[in-house]
Amino acid sequence: MSITAAITGVCGYLPDYVLTNAELATMVDTNDEWIMSRTGIKERRILKGEGKATSDMAVEAVKGLLEKTNTDASEIDLLICATVTPDYFFPSTANIICDKVGIPNIGSFDILAACSGFLYALTTGTQYIETGKYKKVIVVGADKMSSIVDYTDRTTCILFGDGAAAVLLEPNTEGFGVIDSIIGSDGSGAKHLIMHGGGSLNPPTHQTVDNRMHTIFQDGPWVFKFAVTKMAEVAAQIMEQNHLTGDDVAYLVPHQANKRIIEATARRMGVGMDKIMLNIHKYGNTTAATIPLCLWDYESKLKKGDNLVFAAFGGGFTWGASYVKWAY
Numbered sequence: 582m583s584i585t586a587a588i589t590g591v592c593g594y595l596p597d598y599v600l601t602n603a604e605l606a607t608m609v610d611t612n613d614e615w616i617m618s619r620t621g622i623k624e625r626r627i628l629k630g631e632g633k634a635t636s637d638m639a640v641e642a643v644k645g646l647l648e649k650t651n652t653d654a655s656e657i658d659l660l661i662c663a664t665v666t667p668d669y670f671f672p673s674t675a676n677i678i679c680d681k682v683g684i685p686n687i688g689s690f691d692i693l694a695a696c697s698g699f700l701y702a703l704t705t706g707t708q709y710i711e712t713g714k715y716k717k718v719i720v721v722g723a724d725k726m727s728s729i730v731d732y733t734d735r736t737t738c739i740l741f742g743d744g745a746a747a748v749l750l751e752p753n754t755e756g757f758g759v760i761d762s763i764i765g766s767d768g769s770g771a772k773h774l775i776m777h778g779g780g781s782l783n784p785p786t787h788q789t790v791d792n793r794m795h796t797i798f799q800d801g802p803w804v805f806k807f808a809v810t811k812m813a814e815v816a817a818q819i820m821e822q823n824h825l826t827g828d829d830v831a832y833l834v835p836h837q838a839n840k841r842i843i844e845a846t847a848r849r850m851g852v853g854m855d856k857i858m859l860n861i862h863k864y865g866n867t868t869a870a871t872i873p874l875c876l877w878d879y880e881s882k883l884k885k886g887d888n889l890v891f892a893a894f895g896g897g898f899t900w901g902a903s904y905v906k907w908a909y
């Protein structure tokens with residue numbers, strides 16, 4: 582039988598500080614009722630403290646994963662980090678994570694695909710396992726969104742939170758693991774969800790700082806319309822090409838951007854809300870970390886052989902879906 586990449590462990594990390602809707606209402610003109618009804622978010626976690634970066638959260642998730650799966654750091658062949666909030670422009674946050682965890686000399690790199698980042702990284706990691714090249718690959722999604730959020734913009738600051746989660750991929754010859762994946766993008770959507778400053782087009786200057794170009798810009802309603810359509814479409818597509826009906830699916834694992842987008846995707850897939858992994862109320866949108874954080878939260882409910890559909894949509898625009906047969 583051919584080799585599939587099985588997820589053999591998952592571990593997350595969330596910072597302690599809880600930013601509630603009530604606290605946000607003291608910072609911008611908003612309220613709990615608006616945020617809950619429009620997004621489903623009640624609170625989110627924020628990484629506080631000098632010198633704390635995305636890698637620090639990823640390191641906790643990776644260390645926890647190694648411990649939980651009884652894996653020695655020296656056994657890891659490759660580490661991929663999905664993030665839009667790297668510690669630095671370069672080097673890769675993945676390089677820093679490996680150094681801090683003590684995984685010496687392996688290949689490691691970052692993937693930037695915004696809210697679809699984890700699925701892009703999972704799809705990439707899967708290839709190295711399926712070809713037989715590597716035996717143990719870590720894929721970590723981590724974002725310190727608070728470092729690029731404008732806390733004077735009520736349309737974005739209510740959405741995002743910080744967090745990280747990692748999965749271990751290992752070869753499986755019994756048909757468990759990542760069975761199929763789709764990734765897609767449309768760069769013409771860039772202008773609707775973007776951080777304008779800091780790159781080679783608009784390098785940092787006093788002016789880019791004054792013009793708030795180093796924080797997230799989002800045309801919310803525009804992104805919402807596209808997200809509702811595209812996330813449902815890609816989830817339906819992966820089901821169709823694998824001959825799955827709503828009854829066959831144990832859980833939809835959606836990117837957690839907005840509860841209303843998730844509900845629309847569930848309707849299109851023909852699955853009830855009892856089959857939807859949901860933690861947006863606790864963590865908000867942690868970008869690359871949402872899907873593995875869901876797996877971590879729901880791990881105890883999962884059974885070997887469960888059919889899971891992962892789906893995401895985000896900046897780029899990017900989107901993705903994976904069909905995963907749970908391996909433990």
Ligand code: UT7
Pocket residue numbers: 610611612615616619620696735736739800801802803804805808837838839842866894895896
């Ligand atoms: O993960 C990456 C992809 N991102 C997404 O998928 C996010 C997609 N977009 C969304 O989730 C939604 O568009 C938002 C949650 C960002 C906004 O919800 P909406 O239902 O699209 O609201 P809106 O932007 O159309 O705003 C409706 C009203 C406006 O007031 P007026 O013009 O009707 O008087 C806004 O100014 O709500 C106002 N508003 C707020 N009011 C209270 C906007 N933000 C807030 C707020 N609190 N935080």
